[in-house]
Amino acid sequence: MDAGTRSHGKSYNQASQNESNLDEKYPNRPHNHSKTLPFHVLFETLFNPLSDAKTKPTVSAASRRKVGPQGQSNANLSSFERRRVVIEQFIARWRKEVGDDIYPAFRLILPDKDRDRAMYGIKEKTIGKMLVKVMKIDKNSEDGFNLLNWKLPGQTDSSRFSGGDFARRCYDILSKRPMRTEVGGMLIEDVNEKLDQLSNASKEEQQLSILTEFYRKMNPEELLWLIRIILRQMKVGATERTLFDVWHPDAETLYSISSSLRRVCWELHDPNIRLEAENKGISLMQCFQPQLAQFQRDSMDRMISRMGVTEQDPVFWIEEKLDGERMQLHMESDDSVPGGKKFCFWSRKAKDYTYLYGNGLEDPNGALTRHLKDAFADGVKSLILDGEMIVWNSEQEAFEPFGTLKGAAIEAQSNYFVSKRQPLFRIFDILYLNGHDLTRYTLRDRRNALQKSIHPVYRWFEIHPYEEATDKEQVEASLRKVVEEASEGLVLKNPRSPYRLNERHDDWMKVKPEYMTEFGESLDVIVIGGYYGSGHRGGALASFLCGLRVDDAASSPEAKASKCYSFCKVGGGFTAADYANIRHHTDGKWMDWNPKKPPTAYIELAGGDAQHERPDQWIKPEDSVVLCVKASSISPSDQFRVPLTLRFPRFRRLRMDKDWKSALSVQEFVDMQKNVEQEKKQKEFNVENFRKKRVKRATKKPLTIAGYSADAEVKYDGPSGHVFDGLNFFIMTDSGAPFKKSKAELEQLVKSNGGKLYQTNNAAPNTICIADRRTVKAASLQKKGDMSIVRPIWILDCVRQNEIDAGLPDMLLPLEPRHMFFTTPEKEAEVATSIDQFDDSYARDVTKEELSALLEKMCKDNKVDSSRAPEARLRDVVQEKVDAGWELPCGWLFQNLTLFFPTRTEQGVDSEEPEPAGQGYRLPLARNKARFAGASVVDTATDSSITHVVVDSDPPSSAIRSLRKTWSAQASQKIPHIVTVEWIEESWKQRTLLDEERFHPA
Structure with missing residues (x-):
């Protein structure tokens, strides 16, 4: 038997085994009576007709003869009705020619809903490289370049038209060198088999082999649709809801509670058999499609009125919108799993993340579940929770952006005890409890059940808070707060509402600051680069890289060099007219970006040679246009040359009244940020498109800068001393928890204790930078990475410790991890040595x-x-x-021991005899070390609890005999060990209790 026969036999046996397993799991699944339809039937009778149905056809005699199911002419049907007719005809043909199992076809029609086939792990760029190899064309040729740079408009009319549509670009190039011109003979089941192999292929050679086989067996149009299926970008003009509704009236319901295309096709193959009521609810360990929040569309009053408020119950809820990944958690008690509980995690798009967050309480690879041993109330056997997985940074004491989530989870997997970043699951709903589906209960009832079922685990597993509100003013106040904290926005919820699976409804509505009239920052920035779009924006610049003017570049009218630093990327808010206007004013001035010769004389990007956010084309600032851009807030970023960028920027208008010299500069931006806190306090928010006029204040408050006042200096009544003598400080923020102090109070505290204050970090040598929040200055220093930033708590700890040690010389405390806001790599090792493995400070008295x-x-x-x-x-x-x-920590070295230190007289030494040089301190120092290390020290030799007697290095033998005689005369007292002071010293040095026999006095 040759290798090919053996391989075929092995594949056949494996397929048979898979079929047997499916029959066991789905005993009532349908079976087709014939082979599946050819693959080309899909686009000939379904995809292309659906695309054509988007526009109403011209009425002709031929079209009038085509009559729909209800006797109507297809030409007189709406586009939606025409699409239904196309789908109905395809399904009817399938049932007649193939059978009731339409799952093979639906896997290709709705590839983004197929959760049974793994992701291919290949995108446009990879497919383009493989097609270049398959067709054996030079990557530097016109077709090779167009294939690898598919977003760029091509040189020919057809390739220019296909810019941004990768599949169409592939079709243009494949049509020039097809392996076959007529449609191939591959069946739908053959294509599915090959796609399964492609999804399991881990090496490029395997993927290339499969793609080569497709190339040999398909014509260019078949390959066009195959590529769209692989990329899961079908764009046929019909949603899954339309397809589901034609297939079975309960199809959408079953998909909402299961996220399983297979179940929809197999359990609902007969349209006359409806889904039973008990099968319409969510199930444990079965992923469902969650409820989504409706977009804000109306005024705040209209939004609130649509949430079912009444005079008897006018309450609605306000929740902060989190910047994370929507996640559902399923838990059930299972004695077969270590720890007794089994977990599953799914994202909004039904991706299984159990491998990352953990399948049990003792899963060693679980980033989250191993911290949940005490997270569930007694009696909770099973539940389903809906929430958001976000990132908590314990060092910054703040949430991090969504993009850091997976990295934080991986860090938490590998580091059980200490991790600067960790995943935090914020729960806002419970949908299933101990076998009961709770989706039909009100949100208020579900939240009560959640509170009784969960024991929060700090910064790992928490219930998302909400506040009750009754009017729009409370929404405005909450929006003001999220703007200040650079949060995502708000979600308004109706507490009287049920949970609506796979639906956007007015019961949940999201409110984002950038959609409001007066929220956010509006800045005038210069377009310095452009990025080609895809889809309907293909072939043209669809988003723009914007920059801030470098101040020196426009310092004089004669300046010719125009230079900008990259600042943000803007792609939202443009209309077709806006794009046309920008093209009109910049036509002929764009140049292709050359990574080997970047235009550093005009544009500076972040990342050095890495060239972060590199555009496809660039333009000189003096040839460009100025855009007014609006964003919800400003946040730190390492992807742009300016270390800060705009959060959710949106285009507002083109500023034709400004040129590049009058656009925002880097220095102007920094100055603006200095006053942003004051501006927020003075700014009145209007959330109804200026319908409500501003209320004029009777007296205008004077502008103040944090820490200073025009009228009087901040008084300070705290302790004074010399602990900060000779030190220079640059204090950037106030102090947060646990000891809140204003910036002014901190500065006065430093001055009262001998320190000097500066308002920049480089005004004096060895300046200590202090910050507790990520302000513009703090973020800029952290971005440079050459200077550590200390938290204000260090100042307070130093002053407090010197108050405790009153009478002793003033002493600076060593820096501990809790004192650090940002630590340079060189400083990390030094900081780590100031605490033991239990986070207990060596030098500072901890508080209660x-x-x-x-x-x-x-x-x-x-x-x-x-x-x-x-x-x-x-x-x-x-x-x-x-x-x-x-x-063993030093603080536990002599735990449970009682030590007696005899005086020199008790040791038989003449008190007037001078001590050896340098020896007078040894016994007192050893005594202090022993007390620090947990020992009890007594002053009388007759104490019955004494375990050790510590004497000088070379005591007289007569004194030792006298001590032994004293204890032997007391029958009730056990004779203690007599050791020399070296026993204390060496045990302390070795951090372990050494054998006393080695340290007996001679």
Whole structure:
């Protein structure tokens, strides 16, 4: 038997096994009586007619003879009705010629809904490279270049027309060198089999082999639709709802609760058999399509009125819109799983993320579930939660953008105890509890069930808060807050509403700041680059790279060099007229971007040689136009030359009254940011397109700068000293939790304790930069990366510790991780040495609250009984760590020992005899070390609890005999160990209790 026969036999056996498994899982699934239709039938009778149905055809004699199902002429039907007719005819043909199992066809008709086939892992660029190899054309030829640079308009009429439409560009090039001109003979089932192989192929050689086979067996039009199926970009003019509705009246309902195209096709193959009521609800461990929030379209009053408010119940809810990934969590008790609970996670698009967040409480690869041991109330056996997976940065004490989510989850997977970034699941709904579907209950009832079912886990697993409101003024106040905090926006919810699967409804409405009349920042920026679009924007510049003017470039009228730093990318808000206007004013002035010779004399990008956000074309600033751009806020970014960028920018209008020299400059932008907090306080928000006039204040408040006042200096009543003598400080923000101090108070505290203040980081050498929030200045310093930024809590800790140690010389505390807002790599190692492995400071007295939190964290992480005494709990934790190979902390070295330090007289030494040089400090220092390390120190030799007696290095033998005689005379007292001071010193140095026998006095 040759290899090919063996391979065929193996494939046949595997296929048979798969069929057997499917029959077992779906015993009532339909079976076709014939082979599937040829692949070309799909686009000849379905895809192309659906595309043609978008526009109403010209009425002709021939079209009048084509009569629809109800006896109407197709020419007189609406475009929607014509699409239904096309779909009905295709389904009827399938049932007649193939059978009731339409799943093979639906997998190709709706490829983006097929969750059973894995992602191919290839996009336009990869397909283009492979087609160049398959057709054996030079990548530098015109066709090769057009294929690899598919967004650019081509040189010929056809390729220029296909710019931005990758599949159409491929068709243009394939048509010049087809392997066959007539349609091929591949059946739909053959195409599915090959696509399954393509999705499982992990190497480019395997993918190339499969694509080559398609090229040999298909003509250019078949390949065009095949590429659209692979990219899951069909664009046939009919949604899945229309297809589902024609297939079965309950198809959309079943897809909403299951997200399974296979179930829709197999369980609803007979349109006369309806879905039973008990099967219309969501199921545990079965992904569903979540409810979505409606877009804001009307005034705030109209929005609120559509949420079902009444005089008896005028309340609606306001939630912050989170910048994360929508996620559903399924949990059920399962004794076969370690930890007793099984988890599944799915995204909004039904992607399974269980591998990332964990399938059980003891999943070693679970970034989240291993922290949920105490997250569920007693009696909760199963539930389904709806929420948002976001990123929490413990170092910055703030949420991070959505783009960092997967990286944070991977970090949390590999680092159980300490991770600067971690995934946080914010829950806002519960849909299933202990076998009961809750979607028909009101949101208010579901939230009550959620509160009773969940025990939040701080910064891992939390219930998303909401506030009740009754009028639009409360919405305005909340919008003002999210603008200040650079958040996504708001979601308004009707607490009387049920949960609506796979639907956008007025019960949930999102309000984003950039859609409001007076919210956000409006800036005049210069267009310096352009990006080609795709789809209906294909073949032309669809989005623009905008920059800020470098101040020196326009400092004088004679300046010829125009230079800009990249600042933001804008692609939303343009109309066709706006694009035409921009083209009119810049026509003939655009140049292709050459990565090997970037135009650095005119434009600077971020990333150096990496050239972040590199445009397809660029234009000199003096030849360009100025755009007025609006955004919800400004946020840090490393993708642009200016270290800050606009969040959700949208085009407002073209500023033809301005040239590049009058557009916003880098320095003007920095100056503007300095006053942004004051502007927000003075700015009145109008959310109804200026329908409500501004209320004029009786007296205008004077403009103030944080930390300073024109009338009086901030008074300070805190402690004074010399702890900061000789130090220079640059304080950028106030202090947040746990000790709130204004910027002015912090500055006065530093001055009262000997420090000097500056308003820039480079005004004096070795300046200490202080910040607790990511302001423009702080973000700029962090972007440079050459200077650490310290939190204000360090200032407060230094002053507090020196108050505790009153009478001792003033001493600066070493920096700890909790003191750092941003740490340079060179500083990280030094900072880490100031605390032990339990985060306990070596140099600072912790507060009662810190100690309580430390004990609580230790007990939780190490499964210690919280009912035991704190000392016993802490002892168990430390012992467990030491048994696991951890180094014993110095604070526990002499725990449970009682030490006695005899005086020189008690050791038999003449008190008037001078001590050896440098030895007078040894016993007092050893005594202090022992006390720090947990020992009890007594002052009388008759104390019955003494375990060790610590003497000088070389005490007289007569003194040792006298001490032993004293204890042996007391029958009730156990004779303690007598050791020299070296035992304390060496044990401290080695961080372990050494054998006393080595340190007996001679």
